[in-house]
Amino acid sequence: AQTVTQSQPEMSVQEAETVTLSCTYDTSESDYYLFWYKQPPSRQMILVIRQEAYKQQNATENRFSVNFQKAAKSFSLKISDSQLGDAAMYFCAYRSAPSNTDKLIFGTGTRLQVFP
Amino acid sequence: NAGVMQNPRHLVRRRGQEARLRCSPMKGHSHVYWYRQLPEEGLKFMVYLQKENIIDESGMPKERFSAEFPKEGPSILRIQQVVRGDSAAYFCASSPGLAGYNEQFFGPGTRLTVL
Numbered sequence: 424a425q426t427v428t429q430s431q432p433e434m435s436v437q438e439a440e441t442v443t444l445s446c447t448y449d450t451s452e453s454d455y456y457l458f459w460y461k462q463p464p465s466r467q468m469i470l471v472i473r474q475e476a477y478k479q480q481n482a483t484e485n486r487f488s489v490n491f492q493k494a495a496k497s498f499s500l501k502i503s504d505s506q507l508g509d510a511a512m513y514f515c516a517y518r519s520a521p522s523n524t525d526k527l528i529f530g531t532g533t534r535l536q537v538f539p
Numbered sequence: 540n541a542g543v544m545q546n547p548r549h550l551v552r553r554r555g556q557e558a559r560l561r562c563s564p565m566k567g568h569s570h571v572y573w574y575r576q577l578p579e580e581g582l583k584f585m586v587y588l589q590k591e592n593i594i595d596e597s598g599m600p601k602e603r604f605s606a607e608f609p610k611e612g613p614s615i616l617r618i619q620q621v622v623r624g625d626s627a628a629y630f631c632a633s634s635p636g637l638a639g640y641n642e643q644f645f646g647p648g649t650r651l652t653v654l
Contacts, residue, residue: 427581429581456640465647466628466647466648466650467645468630468632468645469645470642473642475640514581514582523594524587524594525570525572525587525634525641526584526587526595526597526598527572527574527632527643529574529581529582530581531580531581532580532581
């Protein structure tokens with residue numbers, strides 16, 4: 424069975440600085456997707472970024488980028504130029520591909536605080 | 540195009556009562572997923588449904604929990620004889636179910652409190 428581990432329960436960053444959130448996963452599959460979701464105080468789950476395992480190039484979305492190390496089974500999220508609105512819980516997630524189920528497997532989350 | 544709708548947003552039940560949580564997927568979406576988030580934890584998969592079919596219920600507790608997604612109307616997650624440990628946020632997500640990658644769009648969740 425696949426597992427996702429986030430070893431940083433809390434992180435903090437100063438506004439405009441850069442922060443990296445860690446995620447490792449365990450799987451025997453070769454084809455899968457990895458995600459970072461943001462959950463602000465409203466509790467709405469928001470997709471931040473997605474990475475396909477077959478792609479060597481790291482995904483980027485504006486200020487958000489990932490460092491995907493397939494051999495090490497590591498998938499970290501880098502937030503550049505941090506903003507107060509980035510404060511939230513961040514969840515790393517895994518999904519098999521192709522799959523009959525498409526279920527997402529989440530880590531336990533990292534709470535990010537942003538200080539002015 | 541309205542997003543995924545869940546109601547109620549907050550539900551309070553006493554131990555032993557039944558809880559019914561509703562999820563209306565995005566227009567055109569035929570696949571629904573239910574996840575549970577216990578306090579201070581990540582989301583855990585419960586069940587995956589297509590119209591009138593349960594595809595994967597590997598995350599559903601064996602007793603008291605059931606889910607359906609009828610041909611017409613919303614998907615329902617039903618919890619019978621609730622206990623305090625059922626207190627959690629329950630999220631629904633939907634996807635179009637097309638070939639290839641399908642993003643899951645999440646609803647705002649229902650927070651269930653069992654007294």
